[in-house]
Amino acid sequence: MNVKIRVLSAGVLFFMGHAVSAQKAKNDTIRGEIDEVVITGSYGIRQTPEQVTGSSVKIGSDKLVRPSAVSIENALQGQVAGLMSTASSGQPGANSITLIRGLGSLTSGNNPLYILDGVPIPSGDVSGLMTSQNSLSLINPADIENIEVLKDGVATAVYGSRGANGVIVITTKSGKKGRSDLNFTSEIGAGEIAFEKFKMLNASESTNLFGLSLFNAGQATTLQNGYNLAKSEYAWDGVSDYDWNRAVRRANPSFSRYNLNYSGGVENLLIFASLGYLQQEGISRDSKFDRYNAALRADWKASEKLKMNMSVNLSRSVQTGATDGSAFSNPVFTGRLMSPTQSFYNPDGTYNTKLYYISEEFNPIGIQNENLEKGIFNKIITSIGADYQFLPNFRYSSNFGLDYTSGNELVYWNPDFGDGTFDGDANGNGYLGRQFNNYLTWNWYNFVHYNKIFADKHDVSVSVGLEATRTEREFNFLSKQGFPAGTRIKYADVGANPTGATGNADFRSLVGYVTRASYTYNKFLTFTGSFRRDGYSGFTGYNGNFWGAGLSFDFGKANILPGFFKSLKLRASYGENGNQAVGPYPKYDQYSYRGAYISSNAGFVSNVAPVEGLYWEKSDKSNIGLDFTFGKNGVVYGTVEVYKNNNTDQIFSVLNPASTGFNSLTKNIADSYSKGLEATLGFKVGNGEGLNWNTKFNYAYNDSRIKSLNGETNPTTIDGFKAFFPGHNPTEFYTRLWAGVDPKNGDPLWYTDDSKTATTNNSGLAKLSFTGKHALPTHIGSWYNELNYKNFKLSFLINYQGNYSVYDRWAFVYDSSGQYGYLNQLSSALYNSWTPENPNASQPKYVYGGNKIANSASTRYLFDGDHVRLRNVEFGYRFTKDVLKIDGVKGIYIYARGINLLTYAFDKNLYFDPESNSNAFTYTASNLGVYDQTQPNLRQYMLGVSIDF
Secondary structure: EEEOOOOOEEEEEEEEEEEEEEOOOOOOOOOOOOOEEEEEOOOOEEEEEHHHOOEEEEEHHHHOOOOOOOOHHHHHHOOOOOOOEEEOOOOOOOOOEEEEEEOOOOOOOOOOEEEEEEEEEEEOOOOOOOOEEEHHHHOOHEEEEEEEEOOOOOHHHHHHHHHOOOOEEEEOOOOOOOOOEEEEEEEEEEEEEEEOOOOOOOHHHHHHHHHHHHHHHOOOOOOHHHHHHHHHOOOOOOOOOOHHHOOOOOOOOOOEEEEEEEEEOOOOOEEEEEEEEEEEOOOOOEEEEEEEEEEEEEEEOOOOOEEEEEEEEEEEEEEEOOOOOOOOHHHHHHHHHOOOOOEEEEOOOOOOOOOOOOOOOOOOOHHHHHHHHEEEEEEEEEEEEEEEEEEEEEEEEEEEEEEEEEEEEEEEOOOOHHHHHOOOOOOOOOOOEEEEEEEEEEEEEEEEEEEEOOOOOOOOEEEEEEEEEEEEEEEEEEEEEOOOOOOOOOOOHHHHHEEEEEEEEEEEEEEEEEEEEEEEEEEOOEEEEEEEEEEEHHHOOOEHHHHHHHHEEEOOOOOOOOOOOOEEEEEEEEEEEEEEOOOOOOOEEEEOOHHHHHOOOOOOEEEEEEOOOOOOOOEEEEEEEEEEEOOOOOOEEEEEEEEEEEEEEEEEEEEEEHHHHHHHEEEEEEEEEEEEEEEEEEEEEEEEOEEEEEEEEEEEEEEEEEEEEEOOOOOOOEEEEEEEOOOOOOEEEEEEEEEEEEEOOOOEEOOOOOOOEEOOOOOOOOOOEEEEEEEOOEEEEEEEEEEOOOEEEEEEEEEEEOOOOOEEEHHHHOOOOOOOOOOOOEEEHHHHEEOOEEEEOOOOOOOOOOOOOOOOHHHHHEEOOOEHHHHHEEOOOOOOHHHOOOOOOOEEEEEEEEEEEEEEEEEOOOOOOOOEOOOOOOOHHHEEEOOOOOOOEEEEEEEEEEEEE
16 A cells, blocks of 8 residues: 655654554654655555565555456466466365465475465465365455565565565555445356367267277277177167266356445544455356355554554355366266266166266266265454554554464265265265364564654664464364165264264464664665564474565666656565475374274374474575656556575475385475566556556566485486476476377387487386476466546456476376277377378377377376466446436446456467366475366356445
8 A cells, every 4th residue: 555645744653554644743753754655564564665675566456356356366367477376276266376486395385475464364275075175265355455465585584484485465455534435346247168178079989989999909800890899888879979078067157246345434433344245156067166255444543642453354155066186076077088878867867877987886967966065164364453652753563363264074975876885885885074174373463663764864764573373273074974875964963884083183383583674865775674583383492594685776866867767766685584394293203093003002103203403494585676667648667677586495305214114204405496587567648537548568487496405316206297306397297208109000109218319119118207398387477458538448467378388187098099998088089090091190099908008197198388368358337426316326337357268378289278287286396287177267257337335
């Protein structure tokens, strides 16, 4: 928030949270005139524009609600240079991956630290039984005033051991003094798949391909004989064609959003309150996300010296949806694989559970109708703060806040078919699992701030304080089997036999001591420095020291500005941040009580080896930035920055002698870096009455590499597709190199190694190799454009991601060269597989049971992910009060909006969404860029109305 304050005589500033006011005071107060004041981050720290030496970007509320994103980090897509946010699934409410300037950690979380009204809040996936639940999707973007993204070492230094991945500071809306506003916004729409080019076979084609595979395998004497045999196997009538893919999906998933908010205030009290509801359906018929929100914020001027505030945000989400990955109950996967020769239902209307499939009873339509995956999550974020001016140049600020998130998740499998049938299990059929998750974080900081200007030239600010944070996490799980056949009562009381009950908890504490100081000479030269000392319960006996320093020089205020420029400012910074990277007890020998051991010898089982000397991952960040504006009839503005993050002491698992009982140990042994360039260029023109145009381009280049792995001489594979090794990108794909098809006999070919000098038709002789292709985009760009003419408005946002790749984890099933010949396949298997008549085909000879394991993991299933996406378009018209002439109505804005309208992929062979990530893997390096049969992202069309009263 930028607040312009003009003080005719000496004045006193009171800061509480993000509220700012000025009043008359004695002559020894902190300044005679303040052109502009910026409140940054938490802790009540303030800085004037000339004191900004670090890299930070602030996004206003108008940009946050425009994309109608379910989650706030998705709303940041394309808004900040160097920030990448991609959805892991089209499942509404699913987790997302958000990175600031590449990867900060190899094996731990890379999520930025999120601060909402001074409270650190959890981010990432908080689900247990569900496939994915994004904690941040519980926050309503419509309640946010602005989001500030802190990127470099000096901007994040005050957050110490939690700032290595960047910091995102969220400020909720507050009331406006002297006015009373009531707004109601309603938005409805529908969607379809944004990008999907799977070309699967119909019933006749599927039977032909099955027959071809049998003929090529020698199980049929002629092609016709193979076709007849395949038709018999399928029991196909030769006419019917069942589109399973369409049957398990919604044609047009609906979207609706309603938000009512009030903003007002009198002389000493400002109030903001809101109510909100959102519903988003997914592509899968059983996928839906409902969110209910309420918010209240009050800012109170208790006296001339004391100001207080409080905020409460309440939310509840209800998510239903299918699993991801290769589970037979995943309708995206099963609907794609099921042969179209198979009927949905039996003649009597019951589900067909005698399918020619991997498992005959997994009818995806029946599973959608009769099974249930459901998660109910509740969230409370509340804070109360105070700011007290106890001496003319001294302030005391304090804020206590907490975040409480609870989850109640249910998985139910019916007892008649699918996952709920347990042949021979004495506990019976049917299954119900329920998990309860509780996350509690409280945070309390206390700071003293000193601000004074000496001789009208020397501006000194010092802040000293203490922050304490504690997080408590508790998980409880129970399961039962033995549900009566034919019943669909989804409660544990119905099940006859308990089959599982587990529970655990962990507790984490952090205490930080913070000092921050800045000095500005005559408004053009600024030095800023921060130091923080942290103690973390997981690293008992070790304290972390983190710091940052910055310098800025404003050429304009120094009166040496070239005539072409309106403003020119140079910034440079360096700092060291940390990343906790591990759980709360990594250095201790951890034991578990196990029932089997209790019954025999009442002993403990050691399940985690102790590790002495484990400590924070660190990131040394350097940054140089240049901010400028110029122009006559319009304003051209921009920023150019170069940076490098050296990530040292990375947590990594190393081999340990098996005789110790632990095959591996966790240690700080790896180093990596990210370096790059970021640029923003914008143009504004207009007088506020007629035509107003604002356009902005963002571009970011990032190069990430591993520097060392403690002398490791062999690549360390991660989840089968990627590997770590010095000199390589941490998300680089590591697999066999596909060499195509032998035109003589249709055999699959691989290069024997990365020299690509020899080929083999034996995948076992093809060495795993670095591909030179990685999942982390090197280039990220966006173009935002907004045009206002009188009461009309047109805006759009285009995103670009370049030089990265995506891998289809399950293509080996539906592009199998015959190993799964009885399942539905990509159409290329029939029309472009090798035959004597088609020797130059791109697909190997299709042989039932497989052709020399042609579907082994390789670059055959690796695609370029480079793409351009029209992220959103909005066109609207505002009816003013003078036109409406309706008592009590100040204005009505009506608009149409489109989301993900167009996607252009540079790789013409790519058939799945280029924004693909897996929910199944454990850390960003492995799940980034992996297509894992998730629900596809949506293209949406919406109509909305916003009424001001």
